[in-house]
Amino acid sequence: MASRTTPLHDRHAEAGATFTDFGGWEMPVEFDGIRDEHAAVREGVGVFDVSHMGEVEVSGPEALELVSRMTTNDASHLDPGDAQYALQTDEEGVIVDDTLVYLLPDGETYLFVPNAGHDAEAVARWRDHRDAWGLDAAVENVSDERGMLAVQGPDAVSAVADETTADVEALGRFEAANATVAGVDCLVSRTGYTGEDGVELVFETGDGATLWDAFVPAYRPCGLGARDTLRTEMGFLLSGQDFHHEENPRTPFEAGVGFAVDLDHAFVGRDALVAQAAGELAERFTGLVLEERGVPRHGYAVTADADAADRIGELTSGTMSPTRGEPIGLGYLDAAYADPGTTVYVVIRGEAKRATITEPPFIDR
């Protein structure tokens, strides 16, 4: 049951949102329509409240050691203001959650961003490991004190530039700076999860409405529906759906995010992943485009033949791509069938529909 609301809940309602439960948060799924919101982000500017994402700060003399051991990417490469995508894995190398890890501009504090509803468990897990390793680092859950806004699209950077003291055009991808936006103190970062250029703003909860009003209604508010179609077109993972620690346990290599694994440093799950890296994967995360009419969805079986008999995998995400105007899907398939161009079939309500393996992203970006 949704019990948490973001500081912008009233603003969403005023803007005509319909709501859904997402990771224990009551979040806007759409405002005026997913297709229009999706197009706004691909063609102009869209504004998302992503305050349901967690924020956890790690500080102290051995903060880097803790961050480094808890995430798959090597945090020692980060300069102040840098961010990187990483996974948290368990001892078996299975993904617990994916996250962005920042070294904040102060050069001392790390910030990581667990997915909605995962903040408390992440903090408990990190503290348990910290204690077991005897590291001198504080792990503080600041999710309730921080909000987050994503301003995304080809014109997003200039939209934010009009409101901020930061030179956002000079920020590289995955770089962040402290600055004021519409008079509000923010961490301004050149990040996002839509496949477009853009900025994410982290702010004190009480300042959310001021920031929202600086961008909406001048730019289109977007809900989780458009966020899902945008990330699906890019082949980006959705935590809990494209992987789930218990229900669909996957390693980063199986999930196609091996780029975020640096085996040259010590972290939880490294040994298991070294072993997997040395062998062949049985299944791979890939995409497909449906050639017949229908819409691929989470949970649909994929087969090698038109009789829907020879099951070779399952979809974890799917939608009608608003940009392509074609039905697209993501999922885990037997590696023998995962090469681009391979013909497979998606079983939709008992009927096998022809599809072609297409490595994401599904759009040119």
Place this chain on the structure above:
Amino acid sequence: MSFDVPDDCYYLESHEWYRPADGRVGITDFAQDELGDVVFVDLPVVGESVTAGEQFGVVESIKAVSDLYAPVSGTVAAVNDDLENAPELVNDEPFAGGWLLELEDVPEGDVDDLLAPDGYRERTE
């Protein structure tokens, strides 16, 4: 928000409509608003029979799949082929260009089990 509920139709609790004058079936303005952008409609072929209260097809929006239920029994006399290339007609004109099926041989009395416009209006207010 108020939704269009034409007086010449009868309605199912599950938000399908039936218009006796032309035998057409569709989903209501309320239903299309709830579903959001419709991207695909799976319908029976001409000549098939449908049974009142039973599923006859599926409508898919970007965010959800929903079953379609027959308001009345009958034989499919026509399906709306325009929806193959323009499923958004269901959103834009739910009672006009977005119709789904045309039924014939509808038993007399089937509409008695449906909601009249006023009843359906109360249901969606």
